[in-house]
Amino acid sequence: MALVNSGNTQENSGVVKGDVVPSQSLRSLEEVQSGAYETFYAAQSAYEEAQNQTEAARKAYNAAEMDYMNGKISAKEWQAAWQELTDAKAAEKSAKKEYESAASNAQAAAEAVEKKKQELRDSRQEDTTYVVHCARIECPFGMRESYLALGETHGVMTHQKPQMTVEDMVLNHNIINFGGCHSRENPGVQEQIEKTNAIIESKKDWRDKLIGLITKPAKALVAAVEFGAKHTIFSTKDMIKLSDGEKSEEEIEKEEKEKEEERLTSLRSDFVGECIAEFPANGEWLEGHEKVFINGKQVLLRRCSIMCNYGGCVTILVSGQPE
Numbered sequence: 001m002a003l004v005n006s007g008n009t010q011e012n013s014g015v016v017k018g019d020v021v022p023s024q025s026l027r028s029l030e031e032v033q034s035g036a037y038e039t040f041y042a043a044q045s046a047y048e049e050a051q052n053q054t055e056a057a058r059k060a061y062n063a064a065e066m067d068y069m070n071g072k073i074s075a076k077e078w079q080a081a082w083q084e085l086t087d088a089k090a091a092e093k094s095a096k097k098e099y100e101s102a103a104s105n106a107q108a109a110a111e112a113v114e115k116k117k118q119e120l121r122d123s124r125q126e127d128t129t130y131v132v133h134c135a136r137i138e139c140p141f142g143m144r145e146s147y148l149a150l151g152e153t154h155g156v157m158t159h160q161k162p163q164m165t166v167e168d169m170v171l172n173h174n175i176i177n178f179g180g181c182h183s184r185e186n187p188g189v190q191e192q193i194e195k196t197n198a199i200i201e202s203k204k205d206w207r208d209k210l211i212g213l214i215t216k217p218a219k220a221l222v223a224a225v226e227f228g229a230k231h232t233i234f235s236t237k238d239m240i241k242l243s244d245g246e247k248s249e250e251e252i253e254k255e256e257k258e259k260e261e262e263r264l265t266s267l268r269s270d271f272v273g274e275c276i277a278e279f280p281a282n283g284e285w286l287e288g289h290e291k292v293f294i295n296g297k298q299v300l301l302r303r304c305s306i307m308c309n310y311g312g313c314v315t316i317l318v319s320g321q322p323e
């Protein structure tokens with residue numbers, strides 16, 4: 001099928017050949033997680049209330065003990081206060097057990113969700129599932145996950161949902177912002193860093209500045225040595241690798257992954273700026289369908305990605321189709 005005309009309905013199973021259909025979808029796991037969290041918060045509240053009841057019963061018993069010793073109450077009333085404390089302790093113990101069980105279940109549910117997300121990330125590059133309106137997306141610098149949107153459809157539906165193309169990449173029209181951005185290349189983040197540095201500098205006294213003058217030459221020397229080490233044409237490690245022959249695909253893939261992790265780490269900031277993602281002029285999602293088009297535009301697939309000018313690679317976590 002080389003062309004999908006506007007107005008036709010395109011159906012796609014969403015399962016890549018050779019893949020095993022997952023027993024549980026991300027959505028179902030997240031529903032379990034939501035229920036586990038609700039149970040946890042309820043158990044936490046009940047445990048805190050039981051602790052308060054135990055403390056109140058303990059104070060009541062201490063007062064009753066003093067009253068009994070002073071002859072103000074009978075032995076029966078004193079024993080009743082003791083029984084209330086005993087019952088409160090038993091209730092607290094039971095509430096604690098429920099709380100710990102709920103906490104364990106919530107943790108397990110959260111781990112199951114994260115494991116599923118990682119599986120989806122790992123399988124993304126080979127996934128040719130069609131992407132539709134409300135697909136879920138990620139950015140390594142975003143504060144949260146987000147969604148793809150299609151205000152006006154292209155006239156093609158996949159499982160009754162509007163099909164998207166590689167040109168659907170306009171911020172806050174197609175790519176809903178990620179709430180905030182941690183990239184150091186984001187102007188908002190740079191502004192926050194500069195403000196913080198200015199505050200730190202304003203707090204320094206003459207002794208800090210003197211130490212800075214003394215250590216500056218040493219820092220420059222260290223930087224020069226590090227630069228030279230990084231830019232040596234052939235390091236000892238390189239010579240060893242050359243003598244061993246060409247690198248395997250696994251080694252190359254591992255090195256590329258490590259380099260990408262280093263790049264993301266170097267760009268990540270604890271500061272948060274507004275998510276104002278920018279994409280190259282006339283840009284589009286990469287790796288769209290080679291043979292299926294909508295009005296001359298490649299169909300968007302889950303394997304697609306698009307690079308923001310501030311360093312983040314936006315990827316598609318789930319296609320938006322029924323899981």
